[in-house]
Amino acid sequence: MTTKIYSRQIFKFALFLFISIFSNEGFAQTAPDNTRLFQLNTIKGSRLTLVESSDDFVYHIGTINNSEVGFDNISATNVGLDDLFVLKSNSATGANSWFKTFNAGVKGVITPRYVYVDSSENIYVFAQFKGSVTVGNKTFSSVNATDTFLMKIDNNGNAVWADYLENGYNSQYKTKCVTEGANTYFVYGGNRLLKLDTADGSVIFNNVYNNVELKTVAVKDQDLYLAGATTASGAVLGSEIFTESFVGFVVKGDKDANFTSSIRTAQAGSFQAFSDVSDIAVSTDGSLLLSGFYTRSAINLETEVGTFSFTYNPNDNYNNANRLYNYVAKVDLNLGAVSFFRTSGGINQESTYNIRTDVNSSKLIPYGTSGDFKQINYILDRYYTTLSYTNPNGTLTSLSPVSGSQNYTSLLSYNNLGGYSSGNQISSYSLRLSVSGTGYTTTDNSNIRVFTTSKFNAENGNLSWIKQKAGSNGGSLTKQFQKHLKSAKSDMFFTALVEGKGQFFNANFDNGQSVYSRYITRLAADGTTKWIARLTNSGLGSLENVSQNFAAVDKDDNFYILCSKPSQNSTFTDGFGTVINFSKNFMDGKVLIKLDKDGKYIWGKEIGNTTYTGVLVDSLNNVYVTGSTGDLYLEGQNYSSTLNSLHVLKFDSTGNLSYVKLFPSDVSFYSILPVLDAQNNLYAFMEPINRLGLDFKFGNVTIPASESNLDLLMLKFDNNGNAVFGKNFFANSVDYKYAWPNDVVYDGQDFVMMGSILGETNDSNFIGLDFVNIPKIYPQSFYSPFFAKIKTDGTVIWQKVLDSNNSNPGNYTNLSLDENKNIYMYYSVKDKVNFNGTEYSFNATEGNKILLKLDTNGNRVYHKIADKGMQGYSLVYVIENDKINVSGFTTENNFLNYKINNQNATNLYVATFGTIDQKYLTPMSNYLTLTNADISNNPGNANTFIFDLITNVNWTAISDQNWLSLSASQAKNIYNTVSGNGDAKLTVTADTNNTGSTRSSSILISGDGGVASKTVVVTQTGILANQEAKTFVTVIYPNPTSDILNIQTEQKISKIEILDTSGKLLKSNSGSGKTINVSNLSKGIYLIKIYADKNIINSKFIKN
Structure with missing residues (x-):
């Protein structure tokens, strides 16, 4: 949106629907390299x-x-x-x-x-x-x-x-x-x-x-x-x-x-x-x-x-x-x-x-x-x-x-x-x-x-x-959230709303068209899933805050998520397979779920009739839920209000309700952003929709409204949820220039706000918080991103505009801070942007997506161009200084050095910038750790398959047979041995097998940094194909396992055998089943034989 057509409030609504996203490039202090990328793609x-x-x-x-x-x-x-x-x-x-x-x-x-x-x-x-x-x-x-x-x-x-x-x-x-x-x-x-x-x-x-x-x-x-x-x-x-x-x-x-x-x-x-x-x-x-x-x-x-x-x-x-x-x-x-x-x-x-x-x-x-x-x-x-x-x-x-x-x-x-x-x-x-x-x-x-x-x-x-x-193979992913764990900083929680048909890491989903489910996982450093949980019938709903504050992680790495739930029943399955039913029939229903870091369900709450809903957790693991409501429904009770109300809910760490507060004010909201200070005092920064133009009343706190009905409110609550202080940064304003918040975070002393500031085309200045005139660098710009640092008493310490000649909602995203109070944002830019008096140029047609770092005073430290295009809903979370995870959507075929599996549908990615602490070395196929593969036997040595090597170390891959050669995207020669650094795609090529007998080769992949070596066993049949045969990949997971061992293969299985390391047969399952229960085995290393079609696949697993 670049032209003002409706009233400012309607303009805001239209602007929200037009979310776009862009990129950037490193200058000044060098930005960290992209060291890791996970992607989810649909058709x-x-x-x-x-x-x-x-x-x-x-x-x-x-x-x-x-x-x-x-x-x-x-x-x-x-x-x-x-x-x-x-x-x-x-x-x-x-x-x-x-x-x-x-x-x-x-x-x-x-x-x-x-x-x-x-x-x-x-x-x-x-x-x-x-x-x-x-x-x-x-x-x-x-x-x-x-x-x-x-x-x-x-x-x-x-x-x-x-x-x-x-x-x-x-x-x-x-x-x-x-x-x-x-x-x-x-x-x-x-x-x-x-x-x-x-x-x-x-x-x-x-x-x-x-x-x-x-x-x-x-x-x-x-x-x-x-x-x-x-x-x-x-x-x-x-x-x-x-x-x-x-x-x-x-x-x-x-x-x-x-x-x-x-x-x-x-x-x-x-x-x-x-x-x-x-x-x-x-x-x-x-x-x-x-x-x-x-x-x-x-x-x-x-x-x-x-x-x-x-x-x-x-x-x-x-x-x-x-x-x-x-x-x-x-x-x-x-x-x-x-x-x-x-x-x-x-x-x-x-x-x-x-x-x-x-x-x-x-x-x-x-x-x-x-x-x-x-x-x-x-x-x-x-x-x-x-x-x-x-x-x-x-x-x-x-x-x-x-x-x-x-x-x-x-x-x-x-x-x-x-x-x-x-x-x-x-x-x-x-x-x-x-x-x-x-x-x-x-x-x-x-x-x-x-x-x-x-x-x-x-x-x-x-x-x-x-x-x-009536049906399709297509699907989509939206509404993602990622956050690293405090106890394992290289791991992260990741969630997305999935629709239609597709794959969420190693889990296939087939909801049906326009049917949504919420999937949640914990990813290890190499991108393997430690567990997956899911909520069925979780609609797009009304999680409208652009900061994506529908999820949070507490100090003990418990994970909290607000899921939209339509009127029908929803079923939640945690990472242990425990099933919980949520059956309440609410308008604008939400389900609040708490999981521990291992994916175990702790408790859940059904909340009815709430919009613009956000969740956050204090240092004592108390949970706060804010939103907008009329009549609120919670735990079988109806909390009635004759007017539209701001609501604040507080639960203790065990899920017991501490209080419910409703503040009837007959206003609705564009955003409600809760934030906590060091003493666990709750604040809310809000952009209200005040059609009547009346002053705002929250309990005993009255806040003057602007005459233009364009307001930005700050509200503080005591430990009982009562409003004790409020401020309107545009109180009594008669102007149609103002600003609205997209995200607010606390840096240990003050609040840092990021939002958008609205002016008039061809004016010489914006009007900032507390009516401060901020000169426009580009008079034709209509609105631009801005930052402000605000004391807990509402005093504005500083505010700055990232002015651009192209007005766009690219900063409809979130903020994250490092331990030194530096500010990070992953957002969109287009054409010209001015940082600290210096103009930078970006893609003027499609725009760029950039990782931006500001110091604690709002000065640019660096920015890095990461992507291109107009895709919205990007997020950033800082692990520590210059170690950052970002997520977003792309329509490009490459993300920096990584190839995107682009089918012109959803391409959702999580990218890491900077070197993470944990070292890893994992051969993978289709999001699963690769241990075995059956390669084809076609004439003319036309036998290949490709797998991913996910690693952040120096590595070497060796084939123990001359008939099986290796090449990698980082290597120049096709030979039995290849080596490289970081992620790679390895191509395995087999000569035609004319021996008449099945043969196998082991690929040993080793790396530095103390990582364990991995072996991939490649088997080739002795039967010559009369047409192009297929390469079959067999994956055994989870490995290690405590109970069920799953086998993923496209071949028909006739029998599965479990042996100890001496070769003694311990268990045998006949039939086409692709699982075997090993819960009765003692802890240790075991061999597994899989009889599939005319091949025998040998592998190992660990019982824990």
């Missing part, structure tokens, strides 16, 4: 993006990934990561005509953004892409992240032409394509009008218009119509000059865009009105239809022949300025006479200023021969205070709101007079629509990997057919 599966209808056909447009299509028994093989697909189906029956794919080369990515179908069933697809696209003899490649193409596909699914459009995509702007036979016109990029030769795609012109946002285009015979809204005064389109800002317009000209006439919307009431023309279309009775939105006050339509007011207006007055309205109008093709000009009632209640196309837009669909038309509206319903309203056609839209801010879609029918005569009308939060004259489709696509498209009759709404994709 994407196929995704439906667009559905469009003509009278005769329905088109599904999306992408395939990992060769997954997943519906209608259609199969396809990927060329790139994400290939474009187009499916054409009969509108009457749903029978498929053809399915075609298009790619951007190997590793290429195509993301469709818009589709248009002309009267001859040619399809025009506008898509963002990365890679190279070839159509016929023409090839073009992407340069920028927002590069696009427009492709014409004929009615048989063949690509006719494609044109490269540099930086053509911006999510805030609308696109529209029309054709009149010889020429094709395309509006894109906010202010561009492209004219193409329809036959070969050659560009005739690509015009740019200033001070406008172009939204739509239409053509009739020799006349071209272009429409949108002005963004500043002085817009000029041909002979037409617009002196007003934020008004809608339509201009008419010839087909070469020489515009000579216009109509525009104009303010008619006492409030300033903002308006647009969202769509235009030529009606079937020879007129021009237009639809758009306006806010705050009535508007008039100024045409070539006069000014026209509404011909239908259900609004008695416009006394409430916080309203959005929709209108439709019909004018003659000369932009003169108005047939009708009709408005809706108030659609929503929020302080709406400019009309955002990506939030509210309209589409017109003429049909038949008498001038009837349909309209689709896309509207963001943020607060749900308007449950019904009158449409421009005189009908009523009644809403059934769902929780959370979502767009809904409505379908309206109009006769040629602008009223309603017939036709099915619907509105829905979960469906997207496509419409033709004969019918309409609804597509339930809330999870983008699955969908259900239903085709209905336009008049009576009868169902014609259904097309469905």
